[in-house]
Amino acid sequence: MSKKLETAHAGTLESSDAFVRVIPIDEKGIVIELESSVEEIYGDAIRALILEAATAMKVDGIKLIVQDKGALDYVIKARVQTAILRSSGENEPDWSALS
Amino acid sequence: MSFVFSEIPHTSTVRRQKVNDFLQSVDLEMSEDVEIFVIAKEDDRIVACGGLSGKVLKNIALDESIRGEGLALSLMSELLKVAFREGRHDLFLFTKPDYEEVFESCGFKYIEQADHQVILMENSYNIDLYKKRLRKYKHSGDVVGSIVMNCNPFTLGHRYLVEQACESSEWVHLFVVKEDASFFTFKDRYRLICEGLEDLENLTIHEGSDYIISKATFPTYFIKDKRQIDSLYTELDLNIFRNHLAPQLGITHRYVGVEPLCAVTNEYNQQMKKLLVRPSEFPAIEVVELGRIEYGGEPISASRVRKLMQQNRLEDILPLVPPTTYALIVKMMSKEEVK
Numbered sequence: 001m002s003k004k005l006e007t008a009h010a011g012t013l014e015s016s017d018a019f020v021r022v023i024p025i026d027e028k029g030i031v032i033e034l035e036s037s038v039e040e041i042y043g044d045a046i047r048a049l050i051l052e053a054a055t056a057m058k059v060d061g062i063k064l065i066v067q068d069k070g071a072l073d074y075v076i077k078a079r080v081q082t083a084i085l086r087s088s089g090e091n092e093p094d095w096s097a098l099s
Numbered sequence: 100m101s102f103v104f105s106e107i108p109h110t111s112t113v114r115r116q117k118v119n120d121f122l123q124s125v126d127l128e129m130s131e132d133v134e135i136f137v138i139a140k141e142d143d144r145i146v147a148c149g150g151l152s153g154k155v156l157k158n159i160a161l162d163e164s165i166r167g168e169g170l171a172l173s174l175m176s177e178l179l180k181v182a183f184r185e186g187r188h189d190l191f192l193f194t195k196p197d198y199e200e201v202f203e204s205c206g207f208k209y210i211e212q213a214d215h216q217v218i219l220m221e222n223s224y225n226i227d228l229y230k231k232r233l234r235k236y237k238h239s240g241d242v243v244g245s246i247v248m249n250c251n252p253f254t255l256g257h258r259y260l261v262e263q264a265c266e267s268s269e270w271v272h273l274f275v276v277k278e279d280a281s282f283f284t285f286k287d288r289y290r291l292i293c294e295g296l297e298d299l300e301n302l303t304i305h306e307g308s309d310y311i312i313s314k315a316t317f318p319t320y321f322i323k324d325k326r327q328i329d330s331l332y333t334e335l336d337l338n339i340f341r342n343h344l345a346p347q348l349g350i351t352h353r354y355v356g357v358e359p360l361c362a363v364t365n366e367y368n369q370q371m372k373k374l375l376v377r378p379s380e381f382p383a384i385e386v387v388e389l390g391r392i393e394y395g396g397e398p399i400s401a402s403r404v405r406k407l408m409q410q411n412r413l414e415d416i417l418p419l420v421p422p423t424t425y426a427l428i429v430k431m432m433s434k435e436e437v438k
Contacts, residue, residue: 007188012176013205015169019176021206023188023223035204065222067206069172 005062008086011079019067020079022087028061030054036068049073053080056097062087102146102170104177107136118158121145125160132318133158135185137177139170146170149178153314156182156192175205189223191315211342213334219316226343229308233347236303240269245350245384247274247312247340249401251281252428253291254420256356256399259392261296264354267387270301272348277307278314282405287427294423310339333370341374342381352385360402394418408432 004024011019025031032050036043050064053076064083068076085093107114118136119129133150136158140146147170149159156178161171182190194202196218199209207220244264250257264271275292279285285306293304309315317336344350353375358365368388375384391398399419407416408428417425 007183009179009183013172013179014176015172019179019206021188035206037204065206067204069204 005059005084005087006089008083010082010086013067013069015069016071016075017069018071018076018079019069020076020083021065022083023063023065024087025061025063030059031063033063033065034068035066037070038068046076049076050080053077054084057081057084058097059084059088102139102141102173104137104139104173106181107138109134117145118148121148121162122158122160125162127158127160130157130318132314135181137174137181139174139177141165147174149174151178151182151185151187152318154182154187154190154309155315155318156190159192159194171201172205175202179205189221189225189309191219191221191309193217193219211335211339213331213338217331217335219335219339221315226310229310230343230347233305233344236272236305237348238270238301238303239349240351242268242351243349244268244271244352244354244387245274245345245348246271246354247276247307248292249276249281249312250283250288250292251401252283252288252404252420253295253424254399254401254404255394256391256419257292257401258295258421259399260354260356260389261299261302263389264352264387265299265301268301268352270303271299271354272303272305272350274305274307274311276312277309278312280314291421291424291427295421310344312336330366330370333367334374337371337374341379341384345384346381350384351382352387354387354389356391357388359398360400404428 005022007021007023009019009021011017013019030051032047034043034047034050036046046068050066054062054064064080071079081098107118115136118138122129130150130152132152134152136148136150138145138148146162146165147160150157161174192202192207196212196215199218199220202220206222208224210219210221210226212218244267246261246264248257261271261273273292275289277285281288289306296302296304307313316339317332353371355368355371358368372386375386391400393399397403404416404419411432413429413432416428420428
């Protein structure tokens with residue numbers, strides 16, 4: 001994904017959902033800021049999941065701010081993917097990269 | 100339990116009145132500058148609301164009867180959606196210290212408080228970036244001065260104040276209020292200040308930010324005709340200056356002009372003298388109040404210049420402002436005549 005990224009978001013703050021914001025930054029890499037209601041038990045696993053989802057979409061130079069309200073893995077993944085797609089203005093995503 | 104969310108634009112006076120009634124029922128005063136309200140209704144009754152004003156979220160309230168049912172988070176989701184749709188991503192909000200945790204779980208972080216009654220939070224934490232950037236402009240010295248100016252427009256009075264500060268300090272940091280709420284735009288104000296002070300060597304001119312006399316730190320500053328000032332906002336603004344900004348630059352003094360005319364600014368000066376020196380973990384900042392220079396028996400001030408502009412008295416403006424400001428005013432007034 002080489003398009004210029006823009007600020008975008010996906011999800012809600014409701015229970016069992018996650019609210020994901022994508023903010024382009026000047027540095028390289030992917031910065032993750034997670035705030036989770038299940039931080040103590042699953043914090044590291046959720047961070048890994050977010051990073052994996054973002055890396056698979058070949059984005060760079062973004063900050064992902066995630067408010068997790070106890071969402072299931074696939075919900076978090078879907079929210080991250082949607083936010084990044086919106087951030088890149090992508091209408092026809094490469095579905096195979098989103099599995 | 101199901102809630103229906105809806106948006107109330109600024110133009111909808113009837114529905115805004117209902118929001119006002121609801122806010123009063125939870126002891127909040129409706130803020131006039133809110134552009135869009137998001138409300139939640141249950142059986143046709145408002146049970147929660149929140150407003151967007153510029154990049155500030157305010158008037159966020161929930162009815163007692165439905166607290167603790169997760170409605171706060173739904174409301175914030177809706178409110179954030181509206182704000183982001185309007186292109187406002189870096190948001191601030193005011194709330195009571197009791198609700199810090201609720202808003203933390205919505206992605207907001209604490210910046211500063213005033214009198215344990217109000218806290219300011221933001222969802223970007225750009226203040227850290229801003230502080231880091233400020234540090235690059237640090238000059239050491241026993242007297243490092245600071246001035247915050249709007250300059251609407253830049254006059255010889257402003258020039259005098261900065262000159263005095265530069266004479267008695269080793270270095271001076273001048274912050275130009277960034278909010279575009281004045282007659283002259285920020286771009287023009289900033290340029291006139293830079294041009295009018297070119298010759299001063301121990302001076303750094305900074306673009307202001309959301310963190311120094313802005314609609315986020317100090318909303319009432321821009322609503323002067325209200326003739327009243329909320330001391331909580333003054334305190335919040337000054338706490339941010341003292342605890343966050345001044346330490347980055349090693350500021351020891353703050354210079355202000357005496358303010359005989361404007362009640363808001365005068366109150367701000369008085370508060371400054373108290374709050375910037377009270378005991379705290381951050382160094383005290385001495386406030387120096389300088390007299391204003393006069394012309395024709397009256398102090399030179401930006402408001403005097405604006406008044407003369409309205410009366411089309413160009414020749415009376417000439418002795419009050421530097422040549423660069425005068426040139427802009429001439430240009431603006433000739434355009435008006437064309438209209």
